[in-house]
Amino acid sequence: MNRRWLTLTAVFGLGFLGVSTIFHWVASAREARFLKSAEHRREMVRWEAAYALAMLTTFSGIGFLVAAAAKQPLRALRRQLSLLDPQNPWQRVHVDERDPEIEALVQEINRLLDRVQETLSEADRASARVAHELKLPLTMARLRMEQAVERVDPAISEQIQAELDRLSHYLDRALLLARAEKGGLVLRWERLRVDELLEELLEGFRLLAEAEGRTIEARMIPAEADADRTYLKQILYNLISNALRHGRGPIYLRLRRNASGITLAVGNRIKRSGVGRSGLGMGKRIVAALVQSHGNMRAAYRLCREWHCARLRIFPKMASG
Structure with a gap:
């Protein structure tokens, strides 16, 4: 009206x-x-x-x-x-209103979001170029470190190797994110047991949680889904890793199955302000990009007071699109 x-x-x-x-x-x-x-x-x-x-x-x-x-x-x-998600700069607003003033306001907001998206896209392209440029020097540095390991103090060698591994892991994630957001991933579809993939990941995560005095309480049922094994494992890894890195107390994991597909929920209490906020926010972006690449998945996040819940839904492949 x-x-x-x-x-x-x-x-x-x-x-x-x-x-x-x-x-x-x-x-x-x-x-x-x-x-x-x-x-x-x-x-x-x-x-x-x-x-x-x-x-x-x-x-x-x-x-x-x-x-x-x-x-x-x-x-x-x-x-x-x-409701705009800072991790999804391609979102736009719209209003079913033919008032010229309202339409002009919506257009201005969307133009601003266009500029924000272009700025972030350019930053992502620059990050991808930097990651490509650093990949070779990093590999050479690791090889030289392995050759010189006998001439270096073992403690120092271990610290340097750990830093090189951390930097290599970050570059791999940056390159994966760049390829996924550009639609350059080639998926190898398989029929996978999601509960078995989760059990493989939870073996390591339980050790990390115990080191922090925390627990992971998982309730799962056998559930199959169509996905790429490597990228689905990366999605699951990021969801649990975010709960471990940015949460406190127990981590609750639930895997359910129904007629429309399977649902994974990962819940945890949020860390108090000022703690654990140094991350670059890459985990959620990787999840969003990989979910979009599959096409038969949906990822959503919900905050309720001091609780955070990440929910991943996987539909049958024929129902996607």
Whole structure:
């Protein structure tokens, strides 16, 4: 509904109320002169007051509804803006409203999001180029370190090797993210047991959790899904890793199966502010890119007070798209 028409309707209604009330009072006053008793005149005044109150209440209610309807597009726009995910810069807002002012506002917001997406895309391309450039020097450094291991103090050698491994892991993740977001991944589809993949990953994650005094409580049932083994394992790894890195207390993992597919939920308490916030946010981006590459998956995240829940749904391959 056009906001200008709503405004005109409200103005016309209030104007009609005022004019109608004035004419009615004038007519009533002229009519009251012909009434003989004061009681009749008081009765007429009471009826006219009731009429005016009813008119005022009716048009006030209409005005309130008109004002609420006029604000509805802005409320819808605000809800969409609050739901925008910083990890998904390609999202856009829209409102089913033909008001030129609202449409202009939506267009300006989407132009701003276009510029943000272009900036992030350029940063991603630059990161991918840097990762490609660093891959060869890093490999050569690792080879030289392996050759010189006998001439270097074992403790120092171990520290350097650990840092090289960490940097290599980060570069591999950056290159994977760049390929996935460009749609350059080649998927090798298989029928996989998701519960078995999770058990393989949980063996290592349980050791890491125990080192932090935490536990992983998993409830799983046998469940199969169509996916690429390597990339599905990467998705599962990132979901559990994020819960371990950014959470506290027990990690709850649930794997369920129904007619539409399987659902994996990973829940944990969020770390208190100021703790564990040094990550680069690459984990969720990799999950989003790999999920989009498969086409038969959906990933969602939900915050509820101090709880965070990551949910992965995998549908049958024939139902994708």
